[in-house]
Amino acid sequence: MSDISASEYINQQNALEDEARGLMPWSPSHCTYADGSLRQPVFACLDCGEIGVCYSCSIQCHADCRLEELFTKRGFTCDCGTERQESKKGDFWCHLRQNQERDVPSLSNRYNQNFKGLFCDCQNKYKAEHDSTMIQCVLGLECNEEWYHCCCILRRHDHATDCLQNSSQDNQVPSGFPAIDSFEGFICWKCVNRYFTIFQALLSHRRSDDVIAHTVAHYSTLVQPKSESGVSELPSKRRRNSETDQPFSIMLKSGYDNALLEIKEGLEESDKLFIFLQDIAPFLISDEPVYEFSEDSDNDTSTFELGTKALNTSIDRDTAVAGIQAMDNIKKKLSDFLRPFAESGEVVKEEDIRNFFELQKGKSKDK
Incomplete structure (x- = not known):
């Protein structure tokens, strides 16, 4: 020098x-525990009882732990320094709150395999160096906002080995899967199945084309029928294939929130689609902003x-x-x-x- x-x-x-x-x-100087249930970035700590901790605690309290980044979760309260945490590090259970006794954990937190470091229907760990593109379910009421490999969305997990085998080099999605930039949101087949009558009503609505970009079948084999565009879609966009009864996922168009709001405003309050958008999944219309430190x-x-x-x-x-x-x-x-x-x-x-x-x-x- x-x-x-x-x-x-x-x-x-x-x-x-x-x-x-x-x-x-x-x-990273504030633990969000006292703020209660938030839509916020969550990190799974695999060494302290498979808990979910906020961004600050992942740095200040669990930097030497095995952590898995889960990105955002709705309605989550930080577990750091609560009775869910099994291991104490230093003088305090949470170094930011400096509590010497564990606090009461939230009863509203929802946990799934992500908190064990596992993702998708194939239940594997995420490997950034060779995994195919993964997308998160925006509904998440059945899957708890799970992340899915694009290839696993098309087929069941027992056929989901080697996700990249049929993927394009440009965006790492399998052949037959919609282009990532052709939709804004994704609702997995598990959440669609749970609320099938609701989505059947949405698919039958006269303005469904303003909301839904693709309906993609979740096939149980590696061979999928393709539309002329190359996308593996249901034989009819308006209904599930009654002959095969094949589960399917839904890709939502850009601006789907505004379109859903307009659809809701035109429905009777007793309509099941209105109730779903009003009380069960209002975040599809106006999502809670992600907490910012x-x-x-x-x-x-x-x-x-x-x-x-x-x-x-x-x-x-x-x-x-x-x-x-x-x-x-x-x-x-x-x-x-x-x-x-x-x-x-x-x-x-x-x-x-x-x-x-x-x-x-x-x-x-x-x-």
Whole structure:
């Protein structure tokens, strides 16, 4: 490295952190337990009793646990530091709430195989490096907002090995599956089956074409009949195939929420479709916004806090967190080392930095 003044070095670091803060403005400093039931990002902790924890607790309380990112869940209360949590880490059950006794867990939380790190009808762990595209059921009343491989949507799990075998290289969806950009929402065949008479009424409504992009059969074999467009659809979009009684999923068009609202407003209050949209699944018309953590306005936010916000499923979380913690620790030590140079206006030489890191290396060996 070339010689650089300590003040220039610090200014460079501050500029980088300002840029990072602009991209990642949320601070992981608040546990959402006290906020109650929310639509929020949820992480499954596989080491503390297969619980679901909020974004902040995944970083501040469970960074050294095996975590599975579940993305958003509706109506979920953070389990961190409650009686559902089996393992205590340090002095507190939740480091953010700093409770020494476990709190009462929410009775409204719904759990499924996702909290064991398993997904889809094939009940497998998600492997980002070779899994096909997965999409989440927007209804989720039967499947609990499950994530599905596109290939498993077309066929039963006992035929769902090697999802990528018939997938296109462009978007990793199997042949016969609708293009991802051709629909906005997906309702799985399990949720459709549970409310079949409701969806039968919707499919028969004169404005169904404003809501439904595709009806995709969930075939029990690898061979699917295809429409002229190449999409595996039911023989009739208006009804289930009475001869095969094949389960099916529904793909919703962009703007389906507005169309459903207009359909609902034209129905009698006693109509079963009206009741469904009014009381059972009102989120199909106006979904609760995803909870957002407070904006980080602290200019002294650590590299660890900034870095953890960049974690995603394509990175091994344990390795990333350990690296970020180490980076934050060394940054603090380096800042302390450079402070006298900055205060005196001295130039930091390459030899000074080399000696600093040699000293840190020596301390590491002594531990």
